[in-house]
Amino acid sequence: MKCKTCAAKAVIETRRHNAAFCTGCFCTHVERQVQKTVDTEKMLSKDDRILVAVSGGKDSFTLWEALHRLGYSTTGYHIVLGIGDYSPLAREKVEAYAKGQGLPLIITDLKEEYDFGIPELALHTPRVPCSACGLSKRYVMNRTALEEGFTVLATGHNLDDAASTLLGNLLHWQTEQLGRMRPAMEATHAKLVKTVKPLIRLTERETLAYTMLRGIDYHEDECPNAVGATSLLYKDILNQLEHASPGVKQSFYLGFLKKGRTAFAAHSDGITLKECEVCGQATTTETCAFCRMMEQARRRAASRNP
Numbered sequence: 001m002k003c004k005t006c007a008a009k010a011v012i013e014t015r016r017h018n019a020a021f022c023t024g025c026f027c028t029h030v031e032r033q034v035q036k037t038v039d040t041e042k043m044l045s046k047d048d049r050i051l052v053a054v055s056g057g058k059d060s061f062t063l064w065e066a067l068h069r070l071g072y073s074t075t076g077y078h079i080v081l082g083i084g085d086y087s088p089l090a091r092e093k094v095e096a097y098a099k100g101q102g103l104p105l106i107i108t109d110l111k112e113e114y115d116f117g118i119p120e121l122a123l124h125t126p127r128v129p130c131s132a133c134g135l136s137k138r139y140v141m142n143r144t145a146l147e148e149g150f151t152v153l154a155t156g157h158n159l160d161d162a163a164s165t166l167l168g169n170l171l172h173w174q175t176e177q178l179g180r181m182r183p184a185m186e187a188t189h190a191k192l193v194k195t196v197k198p199l200i201r202l203t204e205r206e207t208l209a210y211t212m213l214r215g216i217d218y219h220e221d222e223c224p225n226a227v228g229a230t231s232l233l234y235k236d237i238l239n240q241l242e243h244a245s246p247g248v249k250q251s252f253y254l255g256f257l258k259k260g261r262t263a264f265a266a267h268s269d270g271i272t273l274k275e276c277e278v279c280g281q282a283t284t285t286e287t288c289a290f291c292r293m294m295e296q297a298r299r300r301a302a303s304r305n306p
Ligand code: Q46
Pocket: 118, 129, 130, 131, 133, 134, 223, 224, 225, 226
């Protein structure tokens, strides 16, 4: 098998592009896909100060590396979730990468700054770990980006993530969520920062290959709480479809953005945001969901350990 671009020996085949690439040409191909997404969706400019959410896994490292190589001004942002052996190793990988590249990094340790890590939040509130985690991450990412003066927050959601979310939203007719499925979300309130997902043209297999071919030491383990997640079932089903019909995953998701999303846009319009009476962040209710969760955790923890 030969590289489609330079005819050297290929190391990876991408069936949906009907192409194979050598190491150098594959990395360039990945970075071009990121640039194409950024340009098509008007995600970033070279003047933006970009906060890149970095978990230590293959996707977020691909995002940080590619944006940095493309000449964007990036700072990494890592949240220490407090999950068993998984979180310390994740932090180690992110710190080592930032140091090696000479790139700035901001870290928020949930337990140190907010008194509770994810396991404690799952223990002291009715939320399951991933629900407490998703809410905490969204909250602290936005708050940190605002407080530190960043203009955009970039996350490493890839094509598999986006397609499985779309499938889940369609299966349950979550019309409001379908209307909000945009890879670039402009800030609609003074307390919100613009968010972008520049990896939505790349599959998990491609971010894994890019991370390995760029020689990045990433966290190979999945979070233990991911086991049994419905999103993994959807990804598996989409992979079976992709195997039978290369390119179907991309046409499903990108086709939705082009032809389907606007049909649901009205369902997510008209949401009025105000400032949380406790923390001042944007919310639809008097007190934001994060502050309510934290208050509940504090009360239950106090009643369990008086
Ligand atoms: S980190 Fe958090 Fe994921 Fe772990 S607890 Fe669930 S949501 S699985 S991306």
